[in-house]
Amino acid sequence: MKALLPTGDPREPVVLADVPEPTPRPDEALVKVEAFSVNRGETFKLEAPAPGDRPGKDVAGLVVQPAADGSGPNGIARVVGHPMAGGWAEYAAVPTDALAVLPDGVSALQAAALPLAGLTALRLLRTAGPVLGRRVLLTGASGGVGHYVTELAAAAGAEVTAVTRDAERGARLIELGAAAVVHDLADAPGPYDLVLESTGGPSLATALAKTARRGTLIWFGQASRRPATLDFFAFFDGPESAVIRHFHYLDADTSLGDDLAALVRLTAGGRLHPEIGRIADWADTATVLTDLRERRIRGKAVLTLA
Incomplete structure (x- = not known):
């Protein structure tokens, strides 16, 4: 073959x-x-x-x-x-x-x-917990994961701010349910109860500064391919007692097949595009x-x- x-x-x-x-x-x-x-x-x-x-x-x-x-x-x-x-x-x-x-x-x-993008989005939001009424910041929203996260989180009641440099992609994210789109992470107003960070490099520290007191930042990617440096004392300047959590999509209690079936049902029902x-x-x-x-x-x- x-x-x-x-x-x-x-x-x-x-x-x-x-x-x-x-x-x-x-x-x-x-x-x-x-x-x-x-x-x-x-x-x-x-x-x-x-x-x-x-x-x-x-x-x-x-x-x-x-x-x-x-x-x-x-x-x-x-x-x-x-x-x-x-x-x-x-x-x-x-x-x-x-x-x-x-x-x-x-x-x-x-x-x-x-599969990969949908599973990542589904399991990422499960890791985050209930998002109803929560302010959510999503970096690197232009790709497949970003689209799925935006649509699923908005449908679950989150107020999503998506970060993308692409104006056309930003317009589509609004259609999928994003409450706001910014083209530069520095322009995201904050603070956010939940930050989903996939860029890494200097963006991680910037995203952390947007996190609310006792909020959560979940780090699920490093698309910039640049190492990140964090200042412990920066927590006291903003997100006091915040949590930073690493995420990997294969670390889950459900099977890949069951979660793929869930994504298929959402797609068939017109709830995931x-x-x-x-x-x-x-x-x-x-x-x-x-x-x-x-x-x-x-x-x-x-x-x-x-």
């Missing part, structure tokens, strides 16, 4: 190559991939790939071989899945507890845009990855397999 393999060359980070078809473990289903999405964080990993790396975490397609242990779909089914690797290929072996069945109303393109900034044939994946790394794509990028 064909699969995309990393090259280590930033000018062409992946190439199509022939590889053996995966042999699923007993708890894995074999999925014929119809579409997959790529994430900006994956572009960074491709800069120095480890030997044998097979990228790809967000897939949608058709189960062509159910799991041998009887778990998961027991026949041919349209699914969305979140394997930890190997999804940028014609076929992927996906653990059944990381699969969700798709209804007719959710396309493969929509589904492929859900995957924002797809580019759709392309998977032969163009290298170009899409480069554009995503250089922030030339807003929202999700989805690749299709003919």
